[in-house]
Amino acid sequence: MYIRVKRNKSTYFIQCEPTETTLSVKQKLHSLIDQPPSNQQLVLLGTNDVLEDSKTLADQKVENDSVVALALRKDDNAFEEIFIARPEDFMSSS
Amino acid sequence: MVGKGEAPAPREPEEEEEDTGGVVKLISAEGFEFVVDKKAAMVSNTLRNMLTSPGGFSETRQGEVRFPEISTHILEKICQYFYWSLHYSSGKETAEFPIEPEITLELMMAANYLDT
Numbered sequence: 335m336y337i338r339v340k341r342n343k344s345t346y347f348i349q350c351e352p353t354e355t356t357l358s359v360k361q362k363l364h365s366l367i368d369q370p371p372s373n374q375q376l377v378l379l380g381t382n383d384v385l386e387d388s389k390t391l392a393d394q395k396v397e398n399d400s401v402v403a404l405a406l407r408k409d410d411n412a413f414e415e416i417f418i419a420r421p422e423d424f425m426s427s428s
Numbered sequence: 429m430v431g432k433g434e435a436p437a438p439r440e441p442e443e444e445e446e447d448t449g450g451v452v453k454l455i456s457a458e459g460f461e462f463v464v465d466k467k468a469a470m471v472s473n474t475l476r477n478m479l480t481s482p483g484g485f486s487e488t489r490q491g492e493v494r495f496p497e498i499s500t501h502i503l504e505k506i507c508q509y510f511y512w513s514l515h516y517s518s519g520k521e522t523a524e525f526p527i528e529p530e531i532t533l534e535l536m537m538a539a540n541y542l543d544t
Contacts, residue, residue, distance in 0.1 A: 335515075336511045338504075343458075343459060344461045344462075344463065345461065345463065345507075346463045347462065347463065347464045347465065347468065347507055347511060349465060366451065366463060399508065421460060421501060424459060424460075
C-alpha cells in the first residue's frame with residue numbers, strides 16, 4: 335500500500351505495509367526530507383490522531399491511500415502547526 | 429489510463445541496468461510538489477522516456493519534472509494511479525480505480541500527454 339504524507343505544498347507518496355510501525359515510515363521520510371524521525375510528527379487526517387512511533391499503521395487505522403500530515407520540530411522544540419496548502423489558493427486565472 | 433479494472437498491458441521486462449531506484453519530484457501548475465518512487469513514475473511512458481533517455485532531460489537529472497499544464501488535483505490523481513497500476517497491473521487481483529466524473533476530461537488529457 336502507500337500513504338500520502340503532506341506538508342504545505344509537498345506530498346510524499348510512501349510505499350509501506352500495514353504491519354509497519356510509524357517509526358519505520360518516519361525513517362523512510364528521513365531519506366527524503368533530511369529530518370530525523372525525532373523531528374517529525376505524523377497526524378492522520380480525518381481523525382487528527384497523532385501517530386505513535388512504536389505502533390503499527392494498521393493499529394492506528396492508517397490504510398492504503400490515507401493522507402497523513404507532517405509537522406516538523408521548530409527552533410523552540412515544539413512542533414509546528416499542521417499546514418497543508420490548498421491548490422485553490424494558488425489558481426492562476428482559469 | 430483506464431477507469432475500470434482493466435490493467436494496462438504488461439510491460440516487457442527491461443534491461444538489468446535500468447535505474448529504477450530513488451524518487452522523482454513532479455511539480456504541478458500551481459507549484460505543488462509530489463514526490464513519488466521512480467518506478468511508480470515510470471508507469472507513464474512519457475516520464476519513463478524522460479527518466480531513462482541517455483544524457484537525460486535537464487529537469488530529470490535534478491530529479492524534478494514540471495508540468496505547467498497539469499493542475500494539482502489532476503497530478504495527484506495521476507500519482508495515485510501510478511501506485512494503483514504498480515499494485516494491480518500484475519493481474520492477480522483487481523480493484524476499481526475511482527475517478528470523479530467532474531475531472532474525467534482533464535484527467536484524460538493529462539493521461540494522453542503522459543502516455544499512461
